[in-house]
Amino acid sequence: MTDLISPSSQLKGRKSAETRFQWYGRGAIFVSLLFLVVMVGSILTKGVGAFGTTNVAIEVDLGPDAIDPANPADARFEKIVKDALKTQFPEAKKRKDRRMIYGLLSNDMGFELERFVEANPEAIGGTATVWFRASDDFDAVAKGAVDRSLPEDERRMSDKEIAWIDQLTEQGAVERTFNWSFFTNGDSREPELAGILSALMGSALTLLVCFCISFPVAILAAIYLEEFAPKNRFSDLIEVNINNLAAVPSIVFGLLGLSMFLNTFGMPRSSPLVGGLVLSLMTLPTIIIAARASLRAVPPSIREAALGMGASPVQATFHHVAPLALPGILTGTIVGMAQALGETAPLLMIGMVAFIVDVPDSILEPATALPVQIFLWADAPERAFVEKTSAAIIVLLLFLVTMNIIAILLRRKFEKRF
Amino acid sequence: MSKTAIITAKDVDVFYGDKQALDKIALDIPEYKVTSLIGPSGCGKSTFLRCINRMNDLVPIARVEGDIRIAGQDIYAPEVDVVALRAQVGMVFQKPNPFPKSIYENVAYGPKIHGLAKGKTEMDELVQWALEKAGLWNEVKDRLDQPGTGLSGGQQQRLCIARTIAVKPKVVLMDEPCSALDPIATAIIEELIDELRQNFTIVIVTHSMQQAARVSQRTAFFHLGTLVETGPTKNIFTSPEDERTQNYITGRIG
The missing domain is CATH 1.10.3720.10 (MetI-like)
Known part of the structure; x- marks a missing residue:
């Protein structure tokens, strides 16, 4: 009597073809998922830093020499901040060093102080600790994006600048917060101010x-x-x-x-x-x-x-x-x-x-x-x-x-x- | 032309492109009676049915010639509004095709577009009347807001009948209304057809000779695009005059 239901070689070939096809399909899905994960993963890991921002606390002198209490809007706010930075880092005497310490903060520092004074008029006449936005390079150091082991001339920040940043950090004058301004600002030439x-x-x-x-x-x-x-x-x-x-x-x-x-x-x-x-x-x-x-x-x-x-x-x-x-x-x-x-x-x-x-x-x-x-x-x-x-x-x-x-x-x- | 004929057709030719589907059909359909159109597949019985409410207009290549009158009025006259005609000549299709809306909306749709009911209560009454006439009221009165597509096949077909008669047409055309249904649902619909003839003139296309014998008073036998014989159903089935009719009802052709 002939065997009716045990698989013939033709049936076996058909069955393995089906199995093979299923594995091709699974492979295709795996490859496309892999691309997706790599793409989204790399964007996320690169982009997540932009959602944080670094702030620096600087003590500024808002005394009568700096701000006329009767007419605070006329004060030269940017100069006040720069003076405060000079006081903070007395060792920076040369023009080049001065420029470096100003560069620790965002270009917006004068406006930031003005906003602070508008919001806190009672601070006029004394000294106040104000949180300023750090510049993009400061921000990069603060979040560890700058490789300190590289030779000085191959990285964005010099040893001097890094030392100042470390000094500020030790004083507890540096904090990282969520970058709300990324969602409330328009575009800007300054990366730390640019928003979407x-x-x-x-x-x-x-x-x-x-x-x-x-x-x-x-x-x-x-x-x-x-x-x-x-x-x-x-x-x-x-x-x-x-x-x-x-x-x-x-x-x-x-x-x-x-x-x-x-x-x-x-x-x-x-x-x-x-x-x-x-x-x-x-x-x-x-x-x-x-x-x-x-x-x-x-x-x-x-x-x-x-x-x-x-x-x-x-x-x-x-x-x-x-x-x-x-x-x-x-x-x-x-x-x-x-x-x-x-x-x-x-x-x-x-x-x-x-x-x-x-x-x-x-x-x-x-x-x-x-x-x-x-x-x-x-x-x-x-x-x-x-x-x-x-x-x-x-x-x-x-x-x-x-x-x-x-x-x-x-x-x-x-x-x-x- | 008999005195009670509501539909009279004379010399009706239908062409699909070059192909002639109906040849010189002349048929009188009496009022308040069930007339069944029988014949083998492709004989033109559905084509003729679709001429009565001008559904053939939807087929771009179809051409209808001849004269079809309903209550004396030529329905292919240029001044006739197809919409008004179809309000007077309703149609039930082969496959139940309720709208994907609630049972209530299915029945209320026709009266709504034709402005037959003023206000909600009048519409409610009309919907109830139509569903009662279609023998569906007791089965669905508690779930009028549920989709019509959720009913069983037989119930869906009765819903389609209720939907059609809610417009209160003069004539109801049925194109093989039971061909997609089981015998029990078919029996219910056949009973329903018998009751409906008190209020409506019904023309039914059917494949089943038994069904034609059960529900209709008059029968017309179509063969290869021609009307072979027409007469009282009893006569057609017991003493057909034409040999082709004889062959069909005895099962030799078909």
């Missing part, structure tokens, strides 16, 4: 404009093409062109924006309005394609049911078909918006690459965007901008994650079985 807020607002405003234009236009276009347009050569041509548009390099849209919106229509340069318009050109085809695919996925029986009830085609579409397609449309929109959020090239063409210190609060003011800010910081010469760059990338990623979470929540809300 102007770029964050710029991105938010640009995306708002982009969404408000591309979402309604794309949905109307998709619904018309899918539900109402006659299927003929002309609508095929439109479809092909929309698909092609999705593949056009983004810098081309930037050039278009430059020549159309800026040069022809004279819209304000570097503004989120123009940025949003350019990005919506880029986002439109993505949303249209996704929306059409999800409209097509709605079972025709729903359409027939509505039309059979005497609903007009518009009613059938908006009461029944579009709500069912909405989750898919939202997913496509979020993909498009995420693309727009990460887009740099077209924004460079319309001048959103500017150095923006002020936080924009309308769509007509000059602004920059997160990816452009990252690009600018990555290019900046100061060492401390390296970690700022990574910190800005973290903010960008968090922005993206927030957008995706909102999309998932919306999709959950609208998802229906059929």
Whole structure:
């Protein structure tokens, strides 16, 4: 009698092929996860330093010689701080050394003292201990980013400066705090003062404009093409062109924006309005394609049911078909918006690459965007901008994650079985 | 044309592109009766049904010629509004297709878009009336806010019937309404059809000759795009005049 169910060699080969395929799949997932972990890990370890800042306590003389009690606003605050530094480090006599001790604090020290005096007018007339922001190089030493074993001429801080910093540290005059100003300041030439807020607002405003234009236009276009347009050569041509548009390099849209919106229509340069318009050109085809695919996925029986009830085609579409397609449309929109959020090239063409210190609060003011800010910081010469760059990338990623979470929540809300 | 005919069709030809699907159909459908359209697959019975409420308009390549009148009015006349026509000629499909909304909304949708109920109480009454007529009220009265798609297949089909009659049409078209249902659900729907004929004219397409015999008073037999024979159901099944009808009901073709 022949053996019916014990595996033949052909069956064994098939089985091992299946096992092999599963291992290929697992390997692929492992490799992609590894890349993700390496990328996010390196950004996190590099960027985490930028979320802290070093503060230095200096005793300043606010006596009548320095500040006129009747008119404190006229005082030369920067000189007061410099004098206090000279008192703190009497050994620094030479011009070069003097410059070094001033360089321990941020360039903003005069304004910081002014703010302190405004907040504490009772301190005028005596001496006060004021916390100043340390300079970026001080900050690097304080968090141990400077390798002290290197020869002096190969590192940013000289032995002298390091000795002063150690002296201050021993006195307990150095502390590290969370760098709130990173989220409340605009850009700055000084890394210790540079913040992300102007770029964050710029991105938010640009995306708002982009969404408000591309979402309604794309949905109307998709619904018309899918539900109402006659299927003929002309609508095929439109479809092909929309698909092609999705593949056009983004810098081309930037050039278009430059020549159309800026040069022809004279819209304000570097503004989120123009940025949003350019990005919506880029986002439109993505949303249209996704929306059409999800409209097509709605079972025709729903359409027939509505039309059979005497609903007009518009009613059938908006009461029944579009709500069912909405989750898919939202997913496509979020993909498009995420693309727009990460887009740099077209924004460079319309001048959103500017150095923006002020936080924009309308769509007509000059602004920059997160990816452009990252690009600018990555290019900046100061060492401390390296970690700022990574910190800005973290903010960008968090922005993206927030957008995706909102999309998932919306999709959950609208998802229906059929 | 008999006196009680509500639908009269004359010389109806339907083409899908170059292919002729119906050839010179002439059929009178009497009011407040169940008329069944039977015949083998592809004979054009569903096509004819879909001509009565112009669902064929949705097929871009379909072309309908000839004359179909409902209560004397030509439904293919240019001034006819398809939306108004479909409010008078409702349709129940082969596969139950309730909207992915609540049971209540499913039934209330038609009256809402046609403005048939003023205010919430009137709508509530209309929904209850339709669900009672469809024999579904007792099963769903406690869960009107639950999705219609959560019901069983037979219940879904009765919900679709309730949804259709809530608009109070003159005619209800049914395209093989029981083909996706089990025998028990089928029996319930057949009983329902018998009750509904007091208020509506019903045209039903069916594959099952037994069903046609059970529910309908008149039967029309289609074959290869032509109407072979029509008459009282009893006559068709006991003494068909045409040989093809004879062959079909005895199972020799089909």
